[in-house]
Amino acid sequence: MKLQEYFLLPGPTDVPSNVLRAMSKPMINHRGPEFEETLRRITARIKRVFKTEGEVFTLTSSGTGGLEAAVVNFINPGDKVIVASIGNFGERLKQIAEMYDADVDFIDFGWGNAIDPAVIAERLQSDVNHEIKAILCQHNETSTAIVNPIKEVAAARGDHPALLIVDTVSGLGAAEFDMDGWGVDVAIAGSQKAFMAPPGLAFVAVNSRAEEVMANSGNRKFYFDLNKAKAMLEKGQTPFTPAITTVYAVDEALNYIDDVGVDAVVADHCKRRDLVRAGLRAMGLKLIAADDIASPAVTAVECPKGIHPDELRKLLREKYNIIVAVGQGKFAATTFRVGHLGAVRTMDLFAAIVGLELALTELGVDVPKGAAVAAMEEMILGAK
Ligand SMILES: Cc1ncc(COP(=O)(O)O)c(C=O)c1O
Known part of the structure; x- marks a missing residue:
């Protein structure tokens, strides 16, 4: 022993004993009323953590699956995108975006630094034809333990229409984040970080601007098709069998986050x-x-x-x-x-x-x- x-x-982080106990409940039908109620409850509360009135899709995958879902649903092959990197996970975003044939402008701010929003502003201002479709970056870069100034990056965008896609897998619930207040369009989190639950779920938060892009997405995808996730969420379900025990865990951990705020x-x-x-x-x-x-x-x-x-x-x-x-x-x-x-x-x-x-x-x-x-x-x- x-x-x-x-x-x-x-991450993964320690899982409190009450959360572990919540996971030992019997299995339920993921097409039944009890799961529907649970999914609706966690979705409403996760929105409060992101601080968004947008939609939150719960995917059964690790955080990287959430990043891949963001790339395949909001970026089309050939799209020009900025990946603003300050470490390991910025490099991963570049890899994923390139894997799906995005035309990546990789801005490396260096390991140990934060993003300089003025550089992003300059790039976007010179893009007069609005060819840049998205800016991707980390909220919290876990490899270097640095938080990016996302509020300022969002402000640096001005009225350029590029989507701001933020990996907040290790940031959400730990560092200040205000998705709607700052103007972040897509944000990705994971169950095994500040949510105090085991790995297994990624949460992809999407505002209405991003939903429009998603509806017209031209990328090939099956498992990570968020239009399917949206249609199923309307019925209180997920397209495929979810990690039900991790859903139990997140539901329990959210009791704490909700109580404390x-x-x-x-x-x-x-x-x-x-x-x-x-x-x-x-x-x-x-x-x-x-x-x-x-x-x-x-x-x-x-x-x-x-x-x-x-x-x-x-x-x-x-x-x-x-x-x-x-x-x-x-x-x-x-x-x-x-x-x-x-x-x-x-x-x-x-x-x-x-x-x-x-x-x-x-x-x-x-x-x-x-x-x-x-x-x-x-x-x-x-x-x-
Ligand atoms: C900032 C960040 N992004 C993405 C990931 C990838 O998440 P996962 O390992 O759950 O795929 C991590 C994991 O530590 C992370 O810290």
């Missing part, structure tokens, strides 16, 4: 981010993200010189039961990531920080003992 771990990943859930994530960053810095570790763009979902940390992050993560896992995430892409050999997404508690963060202090000391790093905990306690006491 394995003892419970301190599970600090930016999404803004308060986001504020909690921000507090956890600030606490982790204070602790890591007091330990002498270097963080990838600058304060003003730091992710409330995850923190990417540079591993001290001479230590491979895999070695550190192994020690944390085997000796202290602490799971932190691997660095991604070009950061794989030099960084690790501490997730503070979903159901992570403040005291879990203290455990992780103390574990890290012990593990680094054992690996020969000169870490000031107790400094991280002191900095974190000070932050909490000072905020009172």
Whole structure:
């Protein structure tokens, strides 16, 4: 038997015990009234998390399926699109868009930076014939632990008609997001992140402007045809057999998000981010993200010189039961990531920080003992 771990990943996240219990309910007919009621209930509440009056389609897939659905339904082959990238998942959006023969203008803002909305504004202003059909980007880039200024990117579009398609798989419910208020047309999220549920569902939120594009989509697709999803949602169903147990889980987790309110859930994530960053810095570790763009979902940390992050993560896992995430892409050999997404508690963060202090000391790093905990306690006491 394995003892419970301190599970600090930016997804999948820890699943609270009441959510796990909700998943053990008997199966129901996905063409019956009970499922219809549940799907309608979760859809209405997920809309509140996105802050949209638009439609939300629940797909049985991981987040990447949601990204693929966005590409095949809102971009046609040959369409000119901007992919604004700041890391691993921006590169994935490029791959998907190119796979479906979009003409991609890949703007790489660099790993460690956020999107500069002025660059997007410039590109769109020079596109006088409105050939650019969409701008795709991340809300929260999980690989570098950076939040993009989506509100400003949306504003930078001005009256250019390009759709703004935002991957908020790891951002929604953790970082501020206001789909309708900001003017985002399509946004994609996933069950295994701030929704505190297991993997299995992607949520694609779509406004009326995007629905028009979707209705006239010329791309070949079967499973990810959102027009089918729309027709079935009107009947309270999904086109294909959904991950019913994950739907149960999301339904239960939404009770919490609804009770507390999404803004308060986001504020909690921000507090956890600030606490982790204070602790890591007091330990002498270097963080990838600058304060003003730091992710409330995850923190990417540079591993001290001479230590491979895999070695550190192994020690944390085997000796202290602490799971932190691997660095991604070009950061794989030099960084690790501490997730503070979903159901992570403040005291879990203290455990992780103390574990890290012990593990680094054992690996020969000169870490000031107790400094991280002191900095974190000070932050909490000072905020009172
Ligand atoms: C920003 C972002 N986009 C997309 C994905 C892909 O989601 P999945 O692994 O569920 O396919 C992830 C997963 O971590 C993510 O963080």
